[in-house]
Amino acid sequence: MNIRPLFLLILVLPSFVLSGCQVNSEDVLLAQKIVDKNKEKYDQYPLSGEIIDGVREIKISAYQFYFEPVVVVVNKGEKIRLIVSAEDVPHGFEIEGLHIEGYEIDTIIRKGLPLVLEFEAKEEGIWQMICTIYCGFGHSTMSGTFIIRGESNGMAM
């Protein structure tokens, strides 16, 4: 039996397999540039609200169908006071994925009766602010961004 073709196949086959597994270095480089650029985008936002007696106080207005400000930025480790007011119809409020002790996310915020939330910004990251109470057609588009900026970004107060 002629084993030469089989021998050649055994020699050549691994190179085909390995080439399929290798990642394109250009893809890796572009991906890194994209990650860095997207991170930079959030570093440019100024801190929100003002410091009152050691607490960063931020007023957030809820309208059909947006929050103002739409981006909220705080520093990690700060004590935060959010004052969320409904400016037209009843709204709800949640920073999705961020647990605030003692706060029920189905709390209804009515016009003239703002919600006050106090917590410590413990975890660095970016979250979405959403409305949790049906406020009309367009409710699903109502969102904002909540950023807790870490010291690693060199943006501490």
Place this chain on the structure above:
Amino acid sequence: MKLLILIMLAAPVFAHSNLLYNIDLSFDPTMAQTITKAAQTYLKTAETPNQYDYDNELIAVKFDKSVDYYALVYPVDNSIFGFRDDTLVTTGSSEKISKEQRKEIANKIFENTPQTYKEQLRYGEESRTYLGTYITRYYRYVNEIYVSGDHLEIEIDATDGDVIGWRLSPFLTPSQKMTTNPAISGSVAEQIALKTYNAEKVSFEPQLIIIGEKPHWIVQIKMFYPLYVAVNALDGSILYFGPLRTTMPKDYSVGKEIPIVPNKFIQQLENSQ
């Protein structure tokens, strides 16, 4: 450098607030009245609703506390986008309606769907529920790409062929507003996810879907266990990570064949040092 965990949700389509139960419509009594009337007409009832639920811009007008019995109303024009009647579920009996017969029943509902929706829907699959009923799904495609969350589903009782319910997504984003060509490849999207979460690679071919107006790559990575990451295919930002937040058509495999069209943002990065 500390790992910055990006839990950014660029578009709210996957916020849990898209399903809300027992909503209060007192802030808009006119809307409450018109959608109630629409539901009563469709279900041929004069009963007063006992509850309203919210389902991705549709309002479920409910009439029975003990079982699900409701009509889904689109509040923009009060048209009906579905209904459900759990009293039609037959339990404890053998299945008499064949798969082909169920497909025929589902197809009748599909054929009655408005043309603008029908032309974007494709048959997906049938699956059996824990109740013993069968759900047939038709998924929305634009330029050969699945639009996340948009589908028609029909639930059929396999004992007597009753349609227990059906639901059509309202296609909130018109196809003309969608960008379907990605600016980055699935491989780049996968690398973005791996770098962002400092994760391990998993053997999974990135899939392209449309979320909202934009194409997104769905990739899989492994931290302690495999997780999905939705990467915006236009700017590489992360929409979400974790469990898959949509029902994917069975055997869906779209990605490599869709031409990549780099935009200005990506071109600038490609050309930068």
